[in-house]
Amino acid sequence: MVSAPLTSVRSGAPTKERLRLWIRLLRASRLIEAxxxxxxxxxxxxxxxxxxxxxxxxxxxxxxxxxxISSFLLVxxxxxxxxxxxxxxxGMASRSKRDGDRRTSIVKLTPAGKEAFAAMAEAHERWVDELLAGLPEDEARALAATLKTFESNWEGEA
Amino acid sequence: MVSAPLTSVRSGAPTKERLRLWIRLLRASRLIEAxxxxxxxxxxxxxxxxxxxxxxxxxxxxxxxxxxISSFLLVxxxxxxxxxxxxxxxGMASRSKRDGDRRTSIVKLTPAGKEAFAAMAEAHERWVDELLAGLPEDEARALAATLKTFESNWEGEA
DNA sequence: GTATGAAATTTTAAGGTTGAAATATAGCAC
DNA sequence: GTGCTATATTTCAACCTTAAAATTTCATAC
Known part of the structure; x- marks a missing residue:
């Protein structure tokens, strides 16, 4: 292993490094989302x-x-x-009340919704694959692992 | 080097791997942004x-x-x-016309804007540092490098 | 059964976001 | 200078988004 740089004896990367990482993460997300x-x-x-x-x-x-739905999607x-x-x-989804609790709405896909989504999901997967095509396999895997760790560290904290 | 898996001879990670990566990238961004x-x-x-x-x-x-501003921020x-x-x-910013081209607005920070931003930026940097504290320095660096490559590959393509 | 409080959802006000249309200015061909 | 095209910005309609208040229903204590 390499010895720690003089500028930081605390755990992890120095501040600027993390900020830069966050900015790049955000920009990458926005580019792909767009x-x-x-x-x-x-x-x-x-x-x-x-x-x-x-x-x-x-x-x-x-x-x-x-x-x-809202907790799953973080909105x-x-x-x-x-x-x-x-x-x-x-006509993509339907709402109904759950037996025994009139507060709760149960939302489901309609058959039309299922069909429409299947087509979209196929295209979406292709697009993502294409957009991330530049990433070598090992980097993709490392990135995914790091991000997974990150998310589980933050479960429920936000 | 490790030999390529049988399921993929093309460059990069297999499809599902990339889709998973994208979903994690998006979720991490949303958590931090929130x-x-x-x-x-x-x-x-x-x-x-x-x-x-x-x-x-x-x-x-x-x-x-x-x-x-809009091209820099991708909005x-x-x-x-x-x-x-x-x-x-x-009172944070001011607008003025550029000499010789009345179409263009020039936006600047006011002194109050500069001051307010300095305080926010300091806090923002601390927060990001704290949120990403779980990432070891080498992973942060590697991740940032990967994302930078990604972004430059896509310059102007979106 | 009545009150009290918790849970699920909707509503509301304010703001962010886009893509497309509209406006205004600039620059150039002629 | 007239007309054409390009550039910079704003306006517009539709939608997304949040936080907080309001509504409806449920559960429980009494």
Missing amino acids: VLRERLKARFDTTLPRFDVLSALDRAPEGMAMSD SNGNVTGIVERLVND | VLRERLKARFDTTLPRFDVLSALDRAPEGMAMSD SNGNVTGIVERLVND
Whole structure:
């Protein structure tokens, strides 16, 4: 191993290094998001938030409560209300009350929603694959592992 | 070197690996952004987009055109119009016309804006440092390098 | 069963965001 | 100088987003 630089004896990287990392992480996310948003609009006439909600619902055949959706997607409750409303209007999702608790809405994909999402998901996966094509396998793997560690460290803390 | 896995002879990681990487990148960004947004609101009564614009202006003592700001921050032109307007109303920034081209607005920080930003930037840097504290220095460095490569590969392509 | 408090969701106000249309200025061909 | 095209910005409609207040329903203590 290499000896620690004189400028820092505390744990981890010096401050500037972490700030730089955060800025690059943010810029990379925004670049990718911008491309995905544009293509979802152009080819499927939809938005990234709607895609995200469809994606969450697709993993839950029995449906999800509104609050499950918002916590899974890391967005606010009120936010989900509007997006789901538009998905329901578009015939992509359905809402129903859970037996025994009239507070809870259960949101599910409709057959049309499942079908539409399948097509989007296939394209989305291809686009991401293409956008990240420049990353060598080992770097991709290392990055993913680091980010996973990061996220589990922060579970529930934000 | 390790021999290539049978499932992929093409460059880089297999599809699923990249998709997973993207999802983790996005979730990490959102988690960090949520914390920063909340703290900026609580301690400085401001927002992340305003902080971003102040940050861009702070690097350009001679001021920036609206379009410079939007391309630097990777957001749309119309977006910047509104944010700058609020910053001007708050006394943080000033707008003037450039000699010889009445189309171009030059936006600068006011002394109050400079001062306010200095305090925010100091806190922001501390917060980021704290949020990323779990990352060992070598991983932070490697990650930053990977992301930098990624961004330069995509210059102007989005 | 009544009050009290907790839980799930919606509503509201303010702001952020985009893409496209509109406006205004500049520069150039002629 | 007139007209054409490009550039810089703003405006607009639609949507996304949050935090906080309001609403509805449930659960529990009494």
